[in-house]
Amino acid sequence: MSKSFTLLNTHSHYSLLSALPKIPDLVAKAKKEGMSALALTDNGNLYGAIEFYKECKKEGIKPILGIDCYLAARTRHDKVGGIDNKRTRFILLAKNEDGYRNLIKISTASHLEGFYYKPRVDLELLEQYKDGLIAIVPFGASELAQALRMKDEARAKTFLEKLSGIFGSDLRLGIGSEKTTKDTEELLPAVQALSASLHISLVVVEPVFYLEPEDKPARDTMLLVSAGGDPREREEHNEQEHLFPSASELAARFARFPDALAETSRVADECNLKLALGKWVFPHIDTGGVAPDEALRAAVEAGYARREIQRTPEAEKRVAYELDIIAKKGYAPYFLVVADLLRFAHERGILTTIRGSVAGSLATYLAGITNVNPLEYKLPFERFLNPERPSAPDIDMDFADNRRDEMIEYAKQKYGADKVAQIGTFGTMMARGSVRDVARAMGFDYTTGDRIAKLIPFGSQGFPMSIARAFELVPELAKLYKDDDETKQIIDMAKKIEGCARHISVHAAGVVIAPTPLTDYAPLQLDPKGGKLITQYDMYAIEEAGLLKFDFLGIKNLSILADAVARAKELEGVTVDIENIPVDDKKTFEMLARGETEGLFQLNGAGMTRYLKELKPSRIQDINAMVALYRPGPMETIPQYIERKHNPRLISYLDPRLQSILADSYGVITYQDDVLLTAIHLAGYSWLEVDKLRKAMGKKIPAEMEAQRVKLIEGFVKNGATKEKAEKLWRLIEPFAAYGFNKAHAASYGKVAYQTAYMKANFPAIYMSAVLTADSGDVERIGEIVAECKRMDIAVLPPSVNESFSGFTVVKKIGEIDRIRFGLTTIKNFGEGVAQSIIAERAARGQFKNLSDFLERVKDKNLNKKALEALIKSGAMDEFGERGALFANMELLLQYGKESAERSSASLFSALPASVGLRLVDSPPATQEEKLGWEKELLGLYVSGHPLDKFRHILEKREVNIRRAKEEYKEGMTVVVAGILQEVKTIITKKNEIMAFLNLADFSGSIEVVVFPRVWNEHKTLFSPDALVALKGRISNRNNTVSMVAEKAKALSA
The missing domain is CATH 2.40.50.140 (Nucleic acid-binding proteins)
Structure with a gap:
């Protein structure tokens, strides 16, 4: 029976917070039941399509891709409350590649044009993209059922005739065992009659939302977690309706409808989608008729002069080797697009850096893509690309975060708005989050879930924490689970939903650029929160679909650097070429040795600061090493690195051949490259083999690591090491199993770290004011930075109507040390508009001479009681009088301002009297405690003093x-x-x-x-x-x- 039946309406966890199965589990269940084909029809999306296709192929099951669509009550463009939030269901399945491409277009349009609570389709859209699709009307959840319940057979017939006119013989009428209403069973004869009269075949469609009977409570809990979801999505259903059925269950359930059951296999037979995955396409870039390989070669050749690099035989040989590999792999267009993006950034003064192993390429350095000379830092190209590596190149571009959107906008303008989108990513119910969600859904109070969740450690990048792993790491959690019934209930349920997709959002960096409209490759939608155009596929599915990811990551420290460089030019007339600053600056290294690291890129934080004070770095290579080593695993070797730097007699090598690899790091394995080169030179590995080693180390899967351990030790012994030495070599390598930085990445980030340190050491007030401005929304961070300023003897002053601009400002006065002023918009309850009015008036007519001058000249309507009080209490008007006295005279000041505005707006014939000046009523001064309290309230911290001063x-x-x-x-x-x-x-x-x-x-x-x-x-x-x-x-x-x-x-x- 199972081989002659196909489930055509299954759902995965990508039906966000509606279905429980993860795709591997769903496919495994189908295989266990002996099914030869399976359809995935998630609610309104194609999120899991590629993953499902690959998993089915791997398990020998025919994949059928589809969507469980929402059919609009009228048209997809209508969005009237009470009418258009009512919708019905409609299933689409792809017969072939044309159908798959049309599914992409339908899904995209349903999100971009038809979204109203849910992504909706309409008949016009179905008519436009009907080719290659099978359509199923699921009777119980369709407009057909609504019409028949109202005894309106004419409407029911018209509805089916319209669909039949669109899809012809590709239309089916679905029946299932769902009991959404009591009268569904009674309507089946009418459905059968319509099927017969209109020659539309009946087919069984069983909606599947969970796999095993014991999963039902977890699925119900998941529906309760779905805050704000449609109540109809959370209705209680019996197990038969949404459970993955067995063949015997189906045979019994549909004994009256053998043809409808058999029709599922006929539908499956018609669906024969074949996707060519992993075949990449590149954006089109105009090279003036020159082949992309030659255009890239020309850019590289021009780089010798621009970078002032001699054409040594070594350099030319390496460039030829790199370009040959790039050409053979067909990647030149990708490099040219990256170079074009970075050219635009440089022309617009947008600071950039390039992360990752691409910095090991001399060709990219000469072409203006990377900022680090690989010859100078001894970076291997093969870690990025080598003849044996099958994976695509990955060039990660970092931009100043306040200008990242400019870069994406440029890409749209240059390559076409329909060809550029940001990549979607899925937020999943991770260990901590699933515990909190489940506790809340099960009716426990917040503190119960929070208490359990806080016992679960955070994961690390690439290695998310699981509940099972937390049990191993935290005995207290395991004991609580054993001893406390509530904890056991919550954790058992959380394990069921852990890892399920919760929502889709925007990937932090990923952007795709296609040569033709993106809907030729992937479905699109809007980011639910920000409204940005994103792909429905995540970065892994996007690559399988043929599009390479371009990383546009926004880095705050690049914004800080750019701001500091601009301020240095504006305030001191110094032009800093940040890419060519000296890398041996004495002030910079002395500052790092003192531990003044607040506000620096990659070098701040308590632990890093402690190590830097011990290390006393004296060269940029030390900074690169610390960037790489300050991670779990490698961190264990930091003390050894520090000891060897200060006492070279301690430097030794377990094998003499390691000296050529580890000389720059005092004989300490520091980078992932050190491990890979050790495997090549001491164990005879090829680059293909070390690539597999790198991936195994990255995944940190015990079985794979053990296989690599055995192979590597055998290689060491085969290439001259004793068994004992081979074991020791493995123990040196093992800490880098998951967290080792590649050397090129460390060099790129180390350079930015050094640049931030250089600016802080040489332009301290300017740099710290840029840091304060960048972090102005984070009160805790502001407090830490202000504390650092004070340690650096930089006074940080309250805002001032005569000296402050919008953000934090450096105040320079002849003969005085530079100081930093809070900006006007850093004051709570003080708006941007009135701040700009004050700044503009000051720029036009000079500083305010006194209080009456200020009140007469600033006429912004928003300078109301609340704003004036904020100025006074924050200290922004201290030069006009004592804060307590000004605050006590608030009403008088407001009246004076009002009268001044009236005099100003009066005509020449007005009889209003002239100003008689402003006299304040004597009032007691504010106490120090009051002033500090006001500063804390309005600025977020104490500025003019501290309660601890005494x-x-x-x-x-x-x-x-x-x-x-x-x-x-x-x-x-x-x-x-x-x-x-x-x-x-x-x-x-x-x-x-x-x-x-x-x-x-x-x-x-x-x-x-x-x-x-x-x-x-x-x-x-x-x-x-x-x-x-x-x-x-x-x-x-x-x-x-x-x-x-x-x-x-x-x-x-x-």
Whole structure:
């Protein structure tokens, strides 16, 4: 029976929050049931089409691609509430490649034109793209059922006749066992009659949303998680309706309809889609009639002079070798497009850098694509491309994040708006998120789910954390699961939905550029949140569909660099050529040795800062090495790297042949390239073999790693190493199994890191003002940066109506040290419009002489009571008077401003009296506590002072410092810190006890503090917002976040 039946309406987890099965599980179930074909029809999309096609092919099952469409009540363009949110269902299946291409176009149009709560199709769209498609009207969920329930057989017949006129013999009438209403069974005779009279074959369509009976509670939970979903999507259904049926179940269920059951196989026989996956196409670029290979060669040749590189035999041989590989693989158009994009960026002054292994190419450096000379840094080209590597080239472009959209807009203008889109990506229900979602859906309070979720560690890039893995890493979680029934319920359910797609969004960097309209290759839609055009396929499916990903990643530090360079020219008249700054700048390395790393790219943070102070870097290679080593695994070798730098006598090599590979890193394996070159030179690997080694290490799959271990050790022994030495070599390599940086990537990022350090060391106030502006939306970060400025003896002042611009500003005065002013738009409750009015008036007529001058000249309608109060309290009007006095005279100031505006707008014949000047009523000054409170309220932090000022001397004398505690104290060490409590959050534990989470801040930064019930009960009277306390406790470093567990507390008193 199973081989003569095909399921034509199955759904995967890509029917977001409606279906449970992941595609491998869905296909495996079909194979287990002996099915020879299977259709995937996710709700309104093609998200999983490519993955499903590949999985079916791998398992020997015929893949049928389709969509469970939403059919609009009227047309797809109509969007009237109460009418057009009513829709019915309609199934489309691709018979062949034409049908698949039409599915893409229909799905795209349903999202871009027909989206109204759901992506909708209409008859016009179906008529336009009908070729190659089989259409099924699923009776119970269709307009047909609605008509028959209303006894309107004429409407039912007309509906089917219209569809028959579009699809002809490719139209089927679907029946299933769903019981959406009590009268469905009663309507079946009428359906059969219509089928017979209109010669439309009946076919069984069983909607599948989960695989096993025990999955039903998980699927129901998933529907409850679907916040804001259509209630009809969350209706309770019995198991027969949405469970993957067995052959015997189907035979019994449809015994009355043998022809309809057999029709499923006839439909499957008609569907014979064959996709040629993985055959890449490149965007068209005008090369003036010259072949792409020759155009690239010409660009490379011109680069010798531009880069001032000598044409040595070594360089020319390498360039010829690289260009030959690129030509043979047909990648020249891809390189030319990248070069064109970067040319535009450079012409527009948009800072860029290139990540990844492409920096190992001399040809790309000469062509102006990469910024690092691979000869200078000894970077291998083969890590990027080699004759044996089958995967496509991957050139990751980083742009200043505030100008990334300009780059995408240029790509649209140059290559066609219909040929460019950003790549979609799927947010999945990861370990922590699934626990929280499930707890909420099951009716538990927030703290229950949050408490369990917080025990699950964060994953790392490329290695997401799973619940199963968390059990291995956190004994406390495993114990809680064993001992607590609620925890067990939540985790068992979370495991069922873990990894399911939750939503689609925009990939952080990925962009596709096609030679013809994108809908020739992939379905499109709008990003649900931002409205950007994105592909329905993720980056893996996009590559299979034939399009190579272009990475347009926005990097904040490039924006900071560009801003700092512009400010240096504007304020000091210095033109900084950031790409050609000296790489041996003494100030830069001295600053890094002091640990002044706040605001630097890749070099900040407590742990990195501690290592830099120990390392005292003296060359850019040291920075590259730290960028590479400061990762899980390789981090273990940092102390050894530091020791060998300071004591060269410690440098040794396990094998003499390693010296040529590791000499620049003091004999320490530092980069992924070191591992690969070791395998080549000491174990006889080819580049194809090391590529497999690299992938195995990246996946970190134990079985694959063990196979590589055995092979590598055999290779070491075969090439002259003893078994003991071979084992030692493996132990050197193993820490890089998952996290090793490739050397070219480290060199590229190391260069940007050095550039940020150079600007900070040589233009300190200018650079820090750029950092403050970039981070102006993050109050905590602003506090950390201001603390760094103070350590650097750079005064950070409150805003000023006479000196501030929109963002943070450097104030330069002859004979004075540069200072930084808060910007006007950094003031809470103060809008951009009135800020620009103040700046424009100042630019036109000079600074404001006094308070009355300000009130008379600034006439913006938004300078109301709330805005004026914000200016006064933040300190922006300090030069006009004491804050407390100005605040006490608010009504008088507002009245004066109103009268001034009236005088200004009066005609020449007005009888209004002239101004008699502004006299304030005497009022007591604001206390220091009031001023600091106002600054905290409106600027987010204390600026003109700090509540801890009276304790500063003793805290500094005793070296009580939060920043130092976070940088220098390791896991479990006892530390004393003191500060002001910025936040106090209490929760009730399972034992009905109170515990708390605090945020404690001092001059240097802040730290999260956990207070367990015993300590809370002992010291709870001390823990209130804005209280000054000293705490003793242990350092905790979970998920790379340094916090503290309090053991004792004491109030600070003068």
